[in-house]
Amino acid sequence: MPDLIIRKIISSREEIYHEGGPVVDTPLLRGSIMAIIQNPFAGKYEPEIQGFMEDLKPLGLEMAQRLLDMLGGPDKIEGYGKGSLVGEGGELEHGALWHAPGGYAMRQLLGTANAIVPSSKKVGGVGARLDVPITHVNAAYVRSHFDSMEVGCNDAPRANELAFALVMTTGPRVHSRSGGLEAWDIKGEDGLR
Structure with missing residues (x-):
């Protein structure tokens, strides 16, 4: 498969203390990391692309570790x-x-993550933004953790690039009160509840 060529890596960390309600003692942390890489398939149709997923696995692990550290x-x-x-x-x-490279990297490093990693993708020009969905790591139906984080870069993706992102949070939305399954009620049997 083609070489993996990284142009840049961008990371961001948010500390959220309130959303109009009382200030919390411990802020919710939300972080993102995004790698801008050359797209080896840009400009042509390539029928066999799955092998590139293997090449992306080390990048996924490196990005997930950096995000965890942050x-x-x-x-x-x-x-x-x-x-x-x-x-x-x-x-x-x-x-x-x-x-696979992004999702499995996070699940591998977290060790106990049972829920599928939600995802979004789109084709866009330079400066395009993407809302990355977020769910609880062990139970996708935990409503308090339904969230998203916007990612993007002012000079990417260029026509021949891919921008791959991972996001993580340390808890539910600040002031979550919309009901539904709560984190302390997770059974952990199927990654849903």
Whole structure:
């Protein structure tokens, strides 16, 4: 498969103390990391692309570890998600190559994550933004952890690039009060409840 060529890696960390209600003692942390890489398939249709997923696995592990370090380690993480932005010379399917390398990397480093990692992807021009969905790491139906984080870069993705993102959070939305399954009621049997 083609070489993995990284142009840049961007990371961001938010500390959320309130959303109009009382200030919390411990802020919710939300973090993202995004790698801008060359798209080896840009500008042409390539029928066999699955092998590139193997090449992306070390990148997924490196990004997940850096994100975990930024947010305080695996025992602090309660939510996660992933996403892909594909430059105009590529196709949506190139963004789908991030599903396994990004998702499995986070689940492997977290150790106890049972829920599927939610994801989004789109084709966009330079400066495109992507809302990456977030759910609880052990039970996708925990409503308090339904969230999203916007990612993007002012000079990416260029037509021949891919932007792969991972996001994690340390807890529910600040002031969550919409009901539904609560984190302390997780059974952990199927990654849903």
